[in-house]
Amino acid sequence: AQYFSSPTESHYVDILSFLFIIEEINKDPDLLPNVTLGYHVYDSCGDPSLAIGSVLQILSGPGEPVPNYSCGDQGEIAGFIGDVSPVTSLPIAQLLSVYGYSQISYGATNPALSDRTLYPYYVSTGLNDHVQHVAIAELVEHLGWTWVIILVDDDDYEQSKNLRTEITKHNACVDFIAALTGDINTNRRTLEHIKQSTAEVIIFCGRLHQYLRKVRFTEASGREIDFSNLINSPVKFQIFSWYCYLTFEIRQVYVGEYVWSGSERSLEIQIEKIFWKKNTNNQTLKSQCSANCPPGSRKVPRKTAPPCCYDCISCSEGEISNLTDMENCLKCQDYEWPNQEKTMCIEKQTEFLSYQDDPLTLAFIVLSVVFILITTVILGIFISFRDTPVVKANNRNLSFILLVSIKLSVLSVFLFLGRPMDITCMLRQTSFGITFSIAMSSVLSKTIMVCMAFKASKPDSPWRKYVSAKVAYWIVFVCSVIQILISVIWLASSPPFVEHNIHSEPGKILILCNEGSVVAFYIVLSYMGLLASVSFIVAFLARSLPDSFNEAKYITFSMLLFCSVWITMIPAYLSTKGKYMVAVEIFAIISSSCGLLFCIFLPKCYIILFKPEMNTKQYLLGSSK
Structure with a gap:
């Protein structure tokens, strides 16, 4: 036997255990009948070369070991027990697989030794x-x-x-x-x-x-042990x-x-x-290369670093992470959006000019109601003083039509407010287009009739036969019917409908009206612009007529205001989204209606109410001379 000069206690216990079990087996005649076990004990000292030398010594017998020769004369070799380390067990197993001797290791559990093709005679009782x-x-x-x-x-x-x-x-x-x-x-x-x-x-x-x-x-129970x-x-x-x-x-x-x-x-x-090496405030000791990425963020690997070493970045727009240390954030569905912490998806907010808790809607309602009341009061004044010269001077019926159409135009603002529906989407542009076209037609008719009346005032003028209420009404009718036909064709071919825009603004669903046919929408606006332009040109040319017909000056100002508002409105309308785009159009409707109402009718109301001496036929005839 070979031993360390100072063997460790654990090795000494192993040897005593081995000797004890050999003695117990030999004492029991039922275990190995007519067989007595002997043994040779060698210490490999953890050295593969020494381990191989010990095996060859046992195979060759006493004296100098000779490979492939056995000089022993006492008993047959039943097998080898050892070693405890895979470092020495592996070369022993490689050698014994050649000679066909069994090897039982009581410690080594190298996964390579589990290969039954390479090491068919090796088994282990050690822990895996x-x-x-x-x-x-x-x-x-x-x-x-x-x-x-x-x-x-x-x-x-x-x-x-x-x-x-x-x-x-x-x-x-x-x-x-x-x-x-x-x-x-x-x-x-x-x-x-x-x-x-x-x-x-x-x-x-x-x-x-x-x-x-x-x-x-x-x-003690007699259980049979299967080494394999x-x-x-x-x-x-x-x-x-x-x-x-x-x-x-x-x-x-x-x-x-x-x-x-x-x-x-x-x-x-x-x-x-567990007692930790440092104070952890009764928490488990942490051992991390990087701190945990909290919910709402994700891990980003560092270049050339292990997977456990990473940086944390917040989830991208529209994504969440609801667990710690997520490698990828989860994208919310189309109608959902992350909360502020980006830890859960919540339903997107809907945006439109709501009647509830929207100051912009409240402002438009107040402006519209006030304007409708003002229009109603002016209409009442004109009806009350319908037989006075100021009201009769420029076709009072056209004035009534103009006031009613202005009032209806402002009332159409309420079709733009509230949650859009298919019916309101179809009605709001067409109703405003038709009512405002009637107003523009009335203004145009007034302007043309002013010019025709001045030309007909000359002796033997051929214009006299055209100066009549029927001509004025026909102008209003024809110009209005054209807009009505445009609107009918629009609604029949490609009507507006409700659209849920989920991509234009993050975290919001823009509920708006899709105009169906953009071309038809701009034709409606262009036609109103055409009527306003013609009215402006005719009124501008007639601005120097005598004072009794000076309504042309006020029409000029009103048309100038109308054109300015709508020319400014178009780029603003195209550059905004959602409810603010609708708000721009509502502002244009109210502004242009105010321009018509105040420029044309306030001067007359001032004369009727505060300058009654000017509201006489003699004054009008005198001022026209």
């Missing part, structure tokens, strides 16, 4: 390293550690790579693998490297089976927390256990019993 790696990885995951260091013996580096692979599968990363060697300077540099790391957890991946395994040599399946037998690890006091007393406290049985596994741990 894979199970240990899974247990450690699941413990690391359970405690929320994502950034650890693996510290190994110099001859267990291969096992440490397998452990790192398993830890990586459980969403954690290894900063580096450090090996403890026999060189004190190398070990000192390793410890300095560990101090510089941001990892708070070090995993010792040495020969854990030396401390965890429990070998049972006999079974022993590696898959249920395993139970106990988890202890070790404390080192100032008196150098070391104490271990049971904190949990890990049970593995085939596909089933369970981890139970009492975290409150």
